[in-house]
Amino acid sequence: MDEINTAISIRDVKKRFGDFIAISGMSFNIRDNEFFTLLGPSGCGKTTLLRMIAGFENTSAGEIHLYGQPLENLTPNERPVNTVFQSYALFPHMNVAKNIGFGLHMLGWSKAEIQERVEQMIKTVELHEFAHRKPAQLSGGQQQRVALARAMAPKPKVLLLDEPLSALDLKLRQQMRAELKALQKTTGITFIFVTHDQEEALTMSDRIAVMSAGEVQQIGTPTEVYEQPANRFVAEFIGKTNLIEATVTEVQNDSVVCKLVTGQTINAVTAQNHSEDSSGVSPSANIIAGAQGHISLRPEQLSITEVSSSSSGLQGTLGEAMYLGTDTQFDVNLSDNVCLTVRRQNSVENSNLPEFGEVVELSVAQGAARFLAG
Amino acid sequence: MDRYAYSKRFDVKRYPGFLLITMVCLLILYAPLLVVMVYSFNDSLSITKWGGFSLRWYVDVFTGLEAEKYKRAAWNSLSIALMAATVSTAMATAAAIGMVRGGQFKGKSLSFGLISIPIMVPEIVTAVAMLIFFSTIGLTLGYGSILIAHIVFCIPFAYLPIAARLQGIESSYEEAAQDLYANRWKTFRFVLMPILFPGMLSGFLLAFIISLDDFIITNFIKGAGVETLPTAIFGAVKQGIKPNIMALSTLMLLFSVLMVSLSYIIGRTDRSVDSKSNKD
Ligand SMILES: Nc1ncnc2c1ncn2[C@@H]1O[C@H](COP(=O)(O)OP(=O)(O)OP(=O)(O)O)[C@@H](O)[C@H]1O
Ligand SMILES: [Mg+2]
DSSP, rough: TTTTTTTEEEEEEEEEEEEEEEEEEEEEEEEEOOOEEEETTTTTTTTHEEEHHHHOOOOOOOEEEEEEEEOTTTGGGSSEEEOOOTTTOOOTOOOHHHHHHHHHHHOOOOHHHHHHHHHHHHHTTTGGGGTTOOOOOHHHHHHHHHHHHHHTTOSEEEEEETTTTSSSSSSHHHHHHHHHHHHHHHHHEEEEESSSOHHHHHHHSSEEEETTTTTEEEEEEEEEEEEOOOSHHHHSSSSOOOOEEEEEEEEESSEEEEETTSEEEEEEOOOOSSSOOOSSSSTTTOTTTTTTEEEEOOOGGGGEOOOOOOOOOEEEEEEEEESSSSSEEEESSSSSSSSEEEEEOSSSGGOOOOTTTOEEEEEETTTEEEEOOO | OOOHHHHHOGGGSSTTTHHHHHHHHHHHHHHHHHHHHTTTTSSSSSSSSSOOOOOOOHHHHSSTTTTHHHHHHHHHHHHHHHHHHHHHHHHHHHHHHHHSOOSSSSTTHHHHHHHHHHHHSSSHHHHHHHHHHHOOOOOOOOOOHHHHHHHHHHHHHHHHHHHHHHTTOOTTHHHHHHHTOOOOOHHHIIIIIIHHHHHHHHHHHHHHHHHHOOHHHHHHHSSSOOOOOOOOOOHHHHHHOOOOHHHHHHHHHHHHHHHHHHHHHHHHHHHHHHHHHHTO
């Protein structure tokens, strides 16, 4: 483990609230200068983990290290990390400039230094006209910028952001995504970003930790977690996917042959986690014939073709079509109770479509079918 | 509009006898005060016959035979009220932070009971208990004993508005302060106290009025020779009501009304700021 490149190291961290286990044990490293996202459904322990890093909660077990230094005995005000709170928590009695300068004031910077840094931050987040306004006189988006500027002004080693965009409307949220990402790149501060919005996670992150019920399910780049989900939870939580019950009939080098509940057989790759510090993920390499699981097929990696006599692919009857602008979404019934969703881009070339109720064949893109144990 | 019309049918103002009962209650409540205020401007020595408008009894309060006595009593009352309100507000603030922000701790409900029960204990019982306690420990009765007693019984009154306001303040402000390198004291000084201030001021004003107004406990433990305004007025009345008492009472009433209005105005301006920030 390279200590220099590791900003935050989570080591066997557990958190209990009374009898309730909020974090049931996780270990992973967050790299220096990384945009790292904690993604998971509500209540999975994202905020709890963030609060343990900031120092507002202590760990029930395990250690958290910041650039090799254990944080255990440091109070929140002694930790060189800053937080952008979900509710922003801007001090209502101070104007924008005072809010942004608060951390510097506490650190004992001189008046001149504070003023210079505050002006710089106000410029960065483009709040020139609002420097003397109180938080109550700002819009949600402006408050969000102040919270960001306030947390970044003391140049923290790590910035913690707890769903900072969730209070904004869609337009502003999308704009802020790009701004946040750019800010992270230019400042070089390590960001730990919490969200339950998978689109947000995919578009902004260098790496994503997908969490569920107090555990890390998978850590990887956006492409990895989307294209190579480690398990059923990740496959279903990120993006849309078709899951079909299947049994392994034959194990090959790095793929398996599976029999679907509908009777067809399909070639599938197995879930392998490529990130080096993965944790909490069941190793899937040792799958044996007879193993039960699911085949995951992304809707956009299926395409509808006419039935050809030579192929042994998936066949089904074409169901409802739904026009979605750029795409059209089709239902294809493999059997009475297994229905797959297929997405097809709307372009001139593939405008001749089979009719409703026709038998069609589905071709699966190379390596797109994934076998997920469990 | 419809909803308004509907609710109007059940308007309490339309109950039979509403106006009459209200008037009777207001009369019983305010007529005596009104009489005292009006007769404080009476030119005659009689306290029942009107003899024309005059300010002579106000002049008498400040320059008459008993002026020296009243001045000393007023000074005692004000200085004790000021100190008692200040100290009890500080202690109540500490108590409120401990109770509201302290999380769950053993004996929390007991502590809350101990803080708030004194409000419900009959004052005469507290008075007797304090008298017995002070004489048991050998404390000389006088200015000091009054001050200690006032600090103590003012704490629950100061506590209530402070705790109420603190409950409405999200703890994320304090967390943000700590996150931005403020230690506990600086978090209180620069973040929590300014936000809590209206509550502390209400607590202070309430404690001040309660202390200024107290008669029963003070009368028991004041010792000989030390008087506050209420005990001085009581002493004077025992020898027959002179109109200057009415003037003095009116002055006290005005002062109290002033303090209460002040506390109300502060509370109101503050709430308007709150509702604005809660919108987002
Ligand atoms: N102080 C606490 N006492 C008891 N349980 C708590 C406490 N704080 C959090 N929890 C529980 O721990 C679990 C994780 O909470 P947490 O706030 O970390 O979720 P989250 O992933 O941030 O969810 P969300 O997306 O809704 O913010 C929840 O089930 C919550 O009820
Ligand atoms: Mg949360």
